[in-house]
Each structure stands twice: as C-alpha cells, then as structure tokens.
Amino acid sequence: MNTLLFFQNLVNPDVNVPIVLPEFIIAIAGIIVMVYDSFKPAKQRITGAVSIIGLILATVATFWLWATPGNPASAFNGMMVTDNLRLSFTVVFLLVSILTILISSVWVENEKVPAGEYHALLLFATVGMMFMASGNDMVIIFLGLETLSIATYVMAGLRKNDLRSNESAMKYFILGSYASAFLLYGMALVYGATGSTNITEIAAVLSSGESAFPTLFLVGGAMLLIGFGFKVATVPFHIWTPDVYEGAPTPITGFMAAGPKAAGFASFLRIFAIGFPLVATVQASALLHESWITALTMMAILTMTIGNIAAIVQNNVKRMLAYSSIAHAGYALVGFIGAGVATTVTGRDEAIAAVAFYMLTYAVTNLGAFAVVTLLAQKNDRRTEFEDYNGIGFKSPVLAFTLSLFMLSLLGLPLTAGFIGKVLVFRPALEAGSAMLTFLVIVAVVNTAISAYYYLRLIVVMFFKERTTDWIAPKIPTALGAVILLTVLGVFYFGLFGNSTIKSFTKSPATTKPATTQNAQLK
C-alpha cells in the first residue's frame, strides 16, 4: 500500500502550474536575459525590454490569479499558497522591479554597468522576493530569502572600482549571511518543536498543544525575530543599513529600501502572524504569542524613535533616506502587531493588507525620491550631500517640486499616499484596545511629528538656501521622466483613492480548496 502511495506521489508532484506562473515567468525572463547577455553583452535596451516585458506579464498573471476563481489554493504539496498576503506583496515587488529598471537606465549607461548581468540579477532577486511571499514552507522561504540576498549583495557591489560600493557590498554580505544563519537556526528549532517545516502544519501543532518540545518555540521564535529583524532593518539590528545604503549605487539603494524590505515583511508576517496564532487554552501558544507581540512592540518603538532621531543629524541625503527607511519599517511593524493581535481571520487579513498597502505606498514614494536623487547625484554618486541641494528649487522646478512632494508623502501629509498608508497600519493596533498597543500608536504619531524636521529640511534647503557654486539643471531622460510621472500619479492616486486598492488587497482569491496541505490529508 505504501509503495503505491509513493508512486502516486512520484507521478503527481502537485505542481499546479497556474499557481506558480508569475514566478515561472520571471525566472524564465531572467534566464533569457542572462543567456542573451553572454552572447551579445551590454545591450541595455534589449535586456531591459525583455525584463520589463517579463515583469509586466508576471503582473498580468498575478492579477489573473487574483480574479479567476477555481484555481487550486496550493502547489507543491502545500509548499506554496495563493492568498491575499502573497498576491498583494507580489504586486509590490513587481512594481518595484519595473520602476528600478527604468530608474537605473541612466546609471547603467553613464557608468558602463554590465547591463545584462544587472538585469538578470534584478530579475532573480525578484523571483526570490516572490518566493518569500508565496512560500508556505520554511524551506521555500529560506530559499527565496537567499536567492534575493545573494543577488542583492552583488548588486550593491556592482560599481567594482569604487571603494564605497565594495565596502557596502562586503558589509551587506557579512552581516546579511550572519543574520541568515540566525534565521536558519530559528527555523531548525521550530522544526524541532513541531516536526514539520510547513507553516500551516506548524500552526496546527502549536494550536493543538501537541508539540514535543514547547520551549523550542520560544528560542526558535527569538532567533527568527533576530533574522527577520535584520532583513527588514529594525533597531537594534539596523547598524548595517546606513552604511550599505550610502555605499550602494543610488538606484540599487532605492530598490533595497523598497523591495527586500517588503519581502522581509511578507515572510515575517507569514511565519509570525499566520504560523504562530494565539490559542489561549494552549499554554505554549499563549506564551509564544505574548512574547513575540511584546518583543515586536519594543522593537517597533525603538525602531521608529532611533530611526527618526538619527535621520535628523544626517548631512547626506542617501543616509537620511536610509534612516527614514528604518523609521518606516517601524511604522509597518505597528500594522504587523495589529495583524498579530487580530481576533478574527478577517481582521488579520485586513491588517496584513494594510501592511502590504503601506509597503506599496512607501515603495512608490521612495522610488520616486530615489529617481530624483539618482539624477541629481550625477556620475559615481558625487552629489548626494545636503549642500548639493542648496538653492536648486527654482533652477530645476520639476525635480525640486516632485522631490518635495515625495518628502511630504514620506512624512504622511493628508492627500498623499503616505497618509493613507499610516492611517491604515495604525488602525488595527489601536482597535485592539490594549494599553501597550495604544501607547505604541501614540509613539508612532509623535514620531511622525519628529520626522517632519528632516523631511522639511530638504525642502527648505532646495528652495530657500543660496547657492554659491554654479549649477546646471540636469536634463530629464525619458525613462526617468516616466518614473517620476508614474510615482507622482501613484502618490496622488493612493492618497485619494487608496480605498479601492486596499479593498482588493483584502480580498482573497476564490480557490477550490482551503489552504491545507496534501500531506496533512494523507496522514
């Protein structure tokens, strides 16, 4: 009987191609770009076009998955799933990659970056991010994380002759793999506690209270917290961020702040908010839940406060944006905690959608800002100090006004995307009604006020400071112009009509069977 079952599993590996279609498309596009580049190197237009077509096709496939009912809920024996968490984050990643390719077109041309290699790496990083969001198994999440990280290490060091870029890549690599080791140890311990690497099964074992070693959950959870805390750059695991962001080429910095951070949040949410649910009657579950909520609340408070205060004293725009991205990770954590304390599945899905929407608004705003910074930085990122922005406001009104708009959106001014994003992530935590979480939201609001100082400072510098040296406004290339137009429209669209987006983010695709694993059914 067992042999029969074995062969059945052998011939039917439960691939469910439609479910993995977006990932397949990007992976194939990446391979095409890589192979093409080895025959005809440095054809930026062609490799860039192939990458963008691949990304757009994958976006179409993602929306198709979302809209079409009747697709199976999981693939590869429950290792990958389709739910609103996966799909909404996938949309964010694809958008980030498309915008990054457009932003970097100028940089690739000016600095003779090997275009094919760069585009292939970016596509592989995108596949990694997508697997991090769709993986329902720690193996897939780890694999996705490493695919993303390894590609990003190389991208940070693409400017081979620049010592700053080398240093950035080396720091990112050593600290990144250090954090991966902690994450992996956490996964091993959670596997030890449950005997399974599947998130659905881990949640089932935890809720039933049948774990062989309940204490391993606590140690493993702490290790996972360290690993993910590093990947999404939360205090006290943020030390690498400013250095890496400053040294990496500017378009890559924009990508790192928007994409990998969102991907980290996707699997962070998957493991903690979905994999470690609260079942009050089970002691291990209650203890674990209380510990991670408390730990994350502390981390969120520290992240927001330290990120914002450190950003105030920076004199380099890229460094300021790095600390600002740390602070934004803190705001997103507030929504994350809201997802953790939600008592109903609907409430949890709404909070998850809020975090995804926050990452979307942050990505749009931040990439827009980085597009302008890339253009102003000129070759080799020479001009990224605050002084370099003195008095450019009226000499290049388009760039200065758009950059000001992005700063206001990062600050969270009403009518911009950043405002809706902040309101949505703060709401679930506030609705939970516990004193600790109310305090957390108050800290977040106070921090928003603190952040006004450095965002407005850039605007003041651009419009009201005298410039002593000559400055010629750079010409805006078509690709960058398109990015700036898209992101400005995005900031207003999400700011005014964000509601419709958040509604579709909350909606789960109508699948044929609930997201349980085949393994569980077989047993």
Next chain:
Amino acid sequence: MEPSLASYLALSGILFTIGAVGVIYKRNAIGMFMCIELMLNAVNLSFVAFSRYYSDVTGQLFVFVVMSVAAAEAAVGLGIIITFFRNKLSVDVDDASILRN
C-alpha cells in the same frame, strides 16, 4: 550506545555559539565568513538530529538546500571580498571604514 537527541543539540548549539562569537571577534573578512559557514553547518546538525528523531526526511532535505545555498553564498562572498582586496589590498574589516558610522 547511541548519543541522544540532546547531545546532538548541545553540540550544535556550542558550534553555533563559537561561530557567532567568532564573527564578532574576527577582523579578517575570510575568517568571519568561515565562522558563518560554521554557524550554518551547526544548524545543519540540528536539522539532521531532529529529522532522525521524528523519522521525517524534511529536515534532511532542508540540509541539502542549505548546503547548496552556502555554496552559492561562498562563491559570491569570496568574489566580493576579492574586489575589495583589489582596491584596498587588505581583507581586514577595520579598513572598510570610508562610510561614516
């Protein structure tokens, strides 16, 4: 006598700690990288021990994935360290200090 699960886990924990402390203590990028490899392999030991304890192959499968990832990471990591060495003629992380702290 066969060693118990606890002794494997203890060994794995000790190796992991040696690696983790080594990364903080070492100043040589290659040495730090070797310590990270030690940490990954310590985790692999845990996976295999749990896999045997539960008679479940997933843990061993995970080890294969980790080993292939570690190999890819080694290739990329050494490449990054070599580009740094070319420009600075050093693999000491204290020399990586242009970016302000």
